[in-house]
Amino acid sequence: MARNRIFNILIPIISVLLGLIAGAIIMLISGHNPIEGYRALWNGAFGDAFTLGETARRTTPLILTGLAVAFAFRTGLFNIGAEGQVIVGWLAAVWVGLAIDAPMYIHLPLAIAAAALAGAIWGFVPGILKAKLGVHEVIVTIMMNYIALFITNEIIRNVLTDHTTTTEAIAPTASLASEWLQGITYFSRLHYGFLIALFAAAVMWFLIQRTTIGYELKAVGFNQHASKYAGMNVSKNIILSMAIAGAFAGLAGAMEGLGTYGTISVMSGFTNLGFDGIAVALLGANTAFGVVLAAILFGVLKEGAGEMPTGAGVPTELVDIIIALIIFFVASSYIIRWALIRFKKEGK
Amino acid sequence: MRGLEYVIEMLDIRKEFPGIVANDNITIQLKKGEIHALLGENGAGKSTLMNVLFGLYQPEKGEIRVNGEKVNITNPNIANELGIGMVHQHFMLVEPFTVTQNIILGKEPKTKTGKINIKKAEKEIQELSDRYGLKVDPTAKISDISVGMQQRVEILKTLYRGAEVLIFDEPTAVLTPQEIHELIGIMRSLIKEGKSIILITHKLKEIMEVCDRCTVIRKGKGIGTVEVAETNVSELASLMVGREISFKTDKAEAQPQEVVLNISDLHVKDTRKVDIVKGLNLDVRAGEIVGIAGVDGNGQSELIEAITGLRKSESGHIKLKNKDITNKKPRKVTESGIGHIPQDRHKYGLVLDYSIGDNMVLQTYYQKPYSKQTVLNQKAISKKAKELIAEYDVRTPSEHTMARALSGGNQQKAIIGREVDRSPDLLIAAQPTRGLDVGAIEFIHRRLIEERDKGKAVLLVSFELDEIMDVSDRIAVMFDGKIVANVKPETTNEQELGLLMAGSQAEKAGGAHGEK
Numbered sequence: 001m002a003r004n005r006i007f008n009i010l011i012p013i014i015s016v017l018l019g020l021i022a023g024a025i026i027m028l029i030s031g032h033n034p035i036e037g038y039r040a041l042w043n044g045a046f047g048d049a050f051t052l053g054e055t056a057r058r059t060t061p062l063i064l065t066g067l068a069v070a071f072a073f074r075t076g077l078f079n080i081g082a083e084g085q086v087i088v089g090w091l092a093a094v095w096v097g098l099a100i101d102a103p104m105y106i107h108l109p110l111a112i113a114a115a116a117l118a119g120a121i122w123g124f125v126p127g128i129l130k131a132k133l134g135v136h137e138v139i140v141t142i143m144m145n146y147i148a149l150f151i152t153n154e155i156i157r158n159v160l161t162d163h164t165t166t167t168e169a170i171a172p173t174a175s176l177a178s179e180w181l182q183g184i185t186y187f188s189r190l191h192y193g194f195l196i197a198l199f200a201a202a203v204m205w206f207l208i209q210r211t212t213i214g215y216e217l218k219a220v221g222f223n224q225h226a227s228k229y230a231g232m233n234v235s236k237n238i239i240l241s242m243a244i245a246g247a248f249a250g251l252a253g254a255m256e257g258l259g260t261y262g263t264i265s266v267m268s269g270f271t272n273l274g275f276d277g278i279a280v281a282l283l284g285a286n287t288a289f290g291v292v293l294a295a296i297l298f299g300v301l302k303e304g305a306g307e308m309p310t311g312a313g314v315p316t317e318l319v320d321i322i323i324a325l326i327i328f329f330v331a332s333s334y335i336i337r338w339a340l341i342r343f344k345k346e347g348k
Numbered sequence: 349m350r351g352l353e354y355v356i357e358m359l360d361i362r363k364e365f366p367g368i369v370a371n372d373n374i375t376i377q378l379k380k381g382e383i384h385a386l387l388g389e390n391g392a393g394k395s396t397l398m399n400v401l402f403g404l405y406q407p408e409k410g411e412i413r414v415n416g417e418k419v420n421i422t423n424p425n426i427a428n429e430l431g432i433g434m435v436h437q438h439f440m441l442v443e444p445f446t447v448t449q450n451i452i453l454g455k456e457p458k459t460k461t462g463k464i465n466i467k468k469a470e471k472e473i474q475e476l477s478d479r480y481g482l483k484v485d486p487t488a489k490i491s492d493i494s495v496g497m498q499q500r501v502e503i504l505k506t507l508y509r510g511a512e513v514l515i516f517d518e519p520t521a522v523l524t525p526q527e528i529h530e531l532i533g534i535m536r537s538l539i540k541e542g543k544s545i546i547l548i549t550h551k552l553k554e555i556m557e558v559c560d561r562c563t564v565i566r567k568g569k570g571i572g573t574v575e576v577a578e579t580n581v582s583e584l585a586s587l588m589v590g591r592e593i594s595f596k597t598d599k600a601e602a603q604p605q606e607v608v609l610n611i612s613d614l615h616v617k618d619t620r621k622v623d624i625v626k627g628l629n630l631d632v633r634a635g636e637i638v639g640i641a642g643v644d645g646n647g648q649s650e651l652i653e654a655i656t657g658l659r660k661s662e663s664g665h666i667k668l669k670n671k672d673i674t675n676k677k678p679r680k681v682t683e684s685g686i687g688h689i690p691q692d693r694h695k696y697g698l699v700l701d702y703s704i705g706d707n708m709v710l711q712t713y714y715q716k717p718y719s720k721q722t723v724l725n726q727k728a729i730s731k732k733a734k735e736l737i738a739e740y741d742v743r744t745p746s747e748h749t750m751a752r753a754l755s756g757g758n759q760q761k762a763i764i765g766r767e768v769d770r771s772p773d774l775l776i777a778a779q780p781t782r783g784l785d786v787g788a789i790e791f792i793h794r795r796l797i798e799e800r801d802k803g804k805a806v807l808l809v810s811f812e813l814d815e816i817m818d819v820s821d822r823i824a825v826m827f828d829g830k831i832v833a834n835v836k837p838e839t840t841n842e843q844e845l846g847l848l849m850a851g852s853q854a855e856k857a858g859g860a861h862g863e864k
Contacts, residue, residue, distance in 0.1 A: 210724055212719045212722045212724060215713050215724060216713075219699050219702065219710075222699045222700070222701045222702065223695070223699045225695045226699050228678060229658065229688070229690060229696040229710075230682075231677065231678040231681075231711055
């Protein structure tokens, strides 16, 4: 037990270190100075108040998509559909932000709720198909990603705008932007959504660990037969889990729509926020706290990467390689676990 | 010479794992040409000791001698070279491969050009099989042969590698009575050919039937070695458990009261949508234990699933204390006063990845005091779990331990504690002692009788006739989806029950045999 807990913390840390080391080796081979490269990365993420604010801003939706994947996973489901759930959440938030005229204390919560609801519906569909017909959620969620992307583009072009590619800005009453947060971060795009994301992480922890809802959801994920024997409604719990997961991802869409951009544009491809969420959940060991830490790491790497070409002449692609390597090492945690046990034995 | 008398000697073996001493100075000496039993409860350290001999673990202390010479077995290959072979409880066979391919795996005979010489191997295996009376077809595919045959392939595997000493790890656990009989014959012919055998088991009858000597270990300590001819079942049992064991369950005369469970004309279909319970009638009264005897597959599982709401009833009625519970949801059934010890404890009885504490509230988590307005009360859950762990002697480091980490007997005790604690009017126990050792079996039987004495109704389903005869106040024989006879355990015997279970109606009337 205790050993497991230590391993759960050690393995991601070792994976990150190995990823960074491997990245350094690649920089060396390609003729760059890894120390300068990482210094540029550091400066790009933490260099001043502005970059710090941007890092936090970039972390915000990643926390939520990470939660969306982790929550489903804790209840035995693979939510590959966070990407689509983000897109419909984004659309719903902006739509409400544009279409309604109301005071802020109604407008903003309504826009956020619309995003969560849209994401929840996008999770509900694969949930009900899995529960009632036994269709595997991985396939359905992947399909739902494409459906979300193309429907959203269609609505932006033909409903929200008159055949242009970007909507107007949402009403200020629906905006998450914060003059105060911008003020202390040299006018970065940091917004109140960061607090919402942290709050959502706390909600996930509470829901999973402390409520009968979480108790049922996890039980159904672990063992459907025993859950049925215990009198739980297996179908209901599968659907509920996917809907809650979808709601988290939908909120991530609201962060972009109401916080960072204030608009929605026609997308030529996926935002990748949802797919990064899979990596964040994996790195965070599917716990709420772990997801927050992993999302911060991803935010740092992605934001810091912007500085690497100008600061050290290292191409941004390299950062993607490092991130990929970290995920590779997390996924191959079995090897690290094996090495740790081996090392412990020899140390004796 | 003393040294030559023994083929294998394990002297004062000590093996520690973090926080536990699995083997505490155990000695076992195997004579040439004997069948030597290694007896102990689940978790006593039998497998650890044999894994030490087989080179999978290194002992902290102690000495292993083969034919009088001290050896150092650091991996299974060395054990093989020394002529030690293990027949594992869980077979290690490649299903799509043939018998021959499995046996030669890792030790393939080659032709001059480097190809595998299958013909030669098949001939060799056929010879081995004939010599020991194993009746194995070397060209058959593993997936096509019976479990008993697969076990014989495992035996051949060790013989092919030149084993002189064979270790059998709980070999009868997976076999039918006929297959057990054949296995015993095979063991005898192995001995005749000069092999020696260590039999790991906790089944006392087998030891009495086939073994020459028996070494007993209890909680990691060696208790001693006895000559089987000079002992008996109850002595072995008390050596193993450390106290007297009663095989005949003591119980007072049943005092049946009002009818608690009433089933009339029940029809249920199985998973393939075929009728399996066909117009079953059964009453169970308060204060009695009704045992359902029957050969597996005559509708027992489906009957219980129908009563507990896990399976739909096609027609008929199930009444609990005069209230109709036919086709009610499992939760309603549970709440109306039924406790259910399920046949498959891993599939139904427990969420193995939950702590033992969380498992203790599997049907009550939504009620007070375990939760309030959907918020769980961990303290109340822990308190209840601790109570049940103490009362039902569930051996676990704490209530936070994963259910998966507990031994089968302790998992079962936890389930029984949970089900009995709700104080249900009807307790259904399906195969409650399957795979458990005598200590746990005794405990569970006593609990069932206690519930009866408290005036509860108990419905017991078991494929072990001994258990049915011992525990029940009334035996309902189930055949082909119906109860075909109700008999008293005092006035029947295994022969009669056996015939009834096979569908022979005539026995009941005491008349001539007749096909039903």
